Amino acid sequence: MLRLDGLRLVLAIVLFAGGCGYAFTSDFFGKELLAEIAIFAILAMSLDFLAGFAGMVSLGHAAFYGAGAYIYALLSIWQDWGAPMAMLAATLFCGGAGWVIGAVTSRTQGIFFIMATLAFGQMAYVYVFENRAIGGDDGMSGVPRLDLSGIGIDLNDPSIFACFLVVMAGLVFVLFVWLLRSGFGRALVGMHRNEARMRALGLPLIRYKAAAFAVAGAVAGFAGTLGAQHSMFVSPDYLHWTNSGLVLVIVILGGLESLIGPALGAAVVIALKHEISTHTEHWAFFVGLFLIVAVLAGGKGLYGLLASVRDWAAAKRQPGGGDA
Amino acid sequence: MSDRREHMLEARGIAKSFGALKVANNVTLELDAGERRAIIGPNGAGKTTLFNLLTGEIAPDAGTVLLDQKDITRLTPDARARRGLGRSFQKNNLFRGLTVRESLTLSAMIALGKARQFWRDPGSDVEIAERIDQTALWVNLAGELDLPTDALSYGARRQLEVGLALAARPKVLLLDEPTSGMSPEDTGIMLELLNSLPSDLAMLIIEHDMDLVYGAAQRVTVLNYGEIVFEGTPEEARASDEVKRIYLGDWGDHHA
Structure with a gap:
């Protein structure tokens, strides 16, 4: 469970x-960067909910992101649905698809679960990539934004x-704290x-x-509807497994x-x-180096680093506790 | 099956083989409401396997299990637990990193059907809080509720192991060696604890500690090679040459 500490x-x-x-203070490029950060923050929080809290490490997360983006695009371009209805429908569809895929993949464990989610994700990618319609x-352009x-x-x-995307990320944070x-x-x-x-205590595992x-x-999927509105364009790249990997790295x-x-x-x-x-097109190399350092430093990530700084400071402030 | 009293838990002709090895051989036993029964037997007699057959971790080759008169043979372990069949484990099976309170909350909220709630925090639920307080009193952990389970002593962890099952308020509780690895003092605490539980709770206890068997059980079932070889009161078990022979092994005979 989550302790919403200081x-x-x-x-x-x-x-x-x-x-x-x-x-409101950055240049155009800064705003683009911020929008991308907010969308990835939503994706990363939803994957942390699944992988970090529930212990189900998925490599198919980008498929839901892409599915949300495409469904939003299709409903708003082809069907002239209003953006709120299209966003809701895309989100619900991704929830339903998640339920079905979760019920199937949850029968496997560990590495097999990761491979099963990867397989589902790549199936979705290939389907979208090959589907000329x-x-x-x-991909498709001309995706409208919420009015x-x-x-x-x-x-x-x-x-x-x-700023709207940052607010959405904030709402997603509140949703997960609550949940x-x-x-x-x-x-x-x-x-x-x-x-x-948990099973011995009566919890039906697969259902949960x-x-x-x-x-x-x-x-x-909801993040996907925001991503589609941000770039006003959708492409199969949204669903590619390397995106799932990037979110997991984050x-x-x-x-x-x-x-x-x-x-x-x-953000980082x-x-x-x-x-x-x-400076170089090999950015992934440096993110990889950074990841290795983070994992070797205890695997608790940036949050863990900040938490140990907090604990160290608290111990130092407490008389007699400084040498502990 | 001599009388027609209403049994809380009943196993009828349970059989299970792993290859040529019969781990349960036509096991039939009944447990009435409030009955405390000990299962004893040498290592490898099939005691834990019998528990796994009763809780549904293992499917029997033949036989029927009834909980409160209802056939549960085909139910999953979690469905059996929701109907009131609780168990504790021989090796501590706890939630690392969670506090005692958080752990007990998990058990209570599942039993009360509140694990399904998407919006309400069981941490501020009065019904759950009352259950946790009562459970903590039973298992002597009232002062440790907000400690992480990792910070508890071994004896206290054994108590939490039983407490997790109790927080679900089962009708029948299967205890797998509750004093396993405990010091004599802690064993005494556990005995007191078990005897302080509500008198209508039926318990089946796998145990090696004879003080606990004589102190907590009204009936004793002796299991050997997957078969029930003796059933009676603790006094009768103590007097039985058969039980002595099985339990002490053959060397008992040579020195007799």
């Missing part, structure tokens, strides 16, 4: 306020759109710690794993099972990626 709360507020502030490898002009918000303004404290969230954490005991997958899939770098760590990880990795790729 560090998590402070980090959440800093990231949120920093994001909103940066949206939805643009094949060219909030009725309440005086112009999402075509890059500052406002970036992880609920009976459902606690059951998932208990299952991660000791699956056999499928539900966890459904929630993570729905939120990743989660591990940020700190598994910390929820806010992966949001911080998204996406910023690094852009910073390094202005």
Whole structure:
């Protein structure tokens, strides 16, 4: 279960306020970067919910992201659905698909589970890549954005759109804090710690794993609808497994099972990626180095690092506790 | 099956073989409401296997298991637990990193059907809190509720092992060597603890510690090579040459 301690709360507020502030003070490139960070933060939090808290490491997360993006694009371009309805439908579809795929893949364990999710993800990628009716490898452009002009918000303004995405990431954070404290969230954490005991206590494991997958899939799909609106374009790349890998790297770098760590990880990795790729195209090499250092340093990621600094400072402040 | 009392747990002709090895051979036993029965027998007699057959971890080749008069033979372990069949484990089977309170909350919320709640925090649920307080009193952990399980002494962890099963308020509790690895003092605490539990709770206890068997059980079942070879009161078990021979091994005869 999640303990919303001071560090998590402070980090959440800093990231949120920093994001909103940066949206209105940065140049155009900065706003693009911020939008990408916010979307990856949502993806990373949903994968942390699944992998970090529920213990189900998936390599198929990008498929839900891509599915959300495509369904939103198709419904709004072909069917003229309003953006809110298209976003809702795409999110629900991804939740339903997550339920089914979760129920199937949860019958496997460990590496086999990872391979099963990877296989599902790549099946979705190939389907979209080969399907000329939805643009094949060219993708589709002309994806509209949500129209909030009725309440005086112009999402075509890059500052406002970036800030809107930061707010969405904030809402997703609140959703997961809430969910992880609920009976459902606690059951998932208990299952991660000791699956056999949870079953002996009466928990139907497959049903809860499928539900966890459904929630993570729905939120990743929701991130997809935002990604499609951000670039106003969808392509099979959204679904590619390397994206799933990148999100997993972000989660591990940020700190598994910390929820806010992966949001911080998204900011660091996406910023690094852009910073390094202005100098060399081998940005992944440096992110990889960074990942190795993070894993060797205890595997608790950036959040774990900050938590140990906090504990060290607390021990130092306490008289007599400094040498402990 | 001499009388027609209503049994809380009943095994009828349970049989299980692993290859040529018969681990359960036509095992029939009944447990009434509130009955405390010890299962004893040498290592490898099939005691834990019998528990696994009763809880559904292993499917029997033949036979029927009834809980509160209802056939549960085809149910999964989790479905049996939800119907009131609780168990503790021979080796501590706890939740690392969680506190005692958080661990007990998991058990209570599942039993109360509150694991399904998406929005409410079981941590602020009065019904769950009452259960946890009561359970903590039973297993002597009222002062340790907010400690991480890893910080507990071995004896306290054994108590939590039983407490996790108790927080679900089972009708029937299967205890697999509750005093395994315990010091004599801790064994005494465990005996007291088991005797303080509600009198309507039926318990089946696998145990090697004879003090606990004589102190907590009204009936003793002796298992050998997967077969029930003796059933009676602890006094009768103590007096039985058959039990002595099985339990002490053949060297007992040579020195007699």
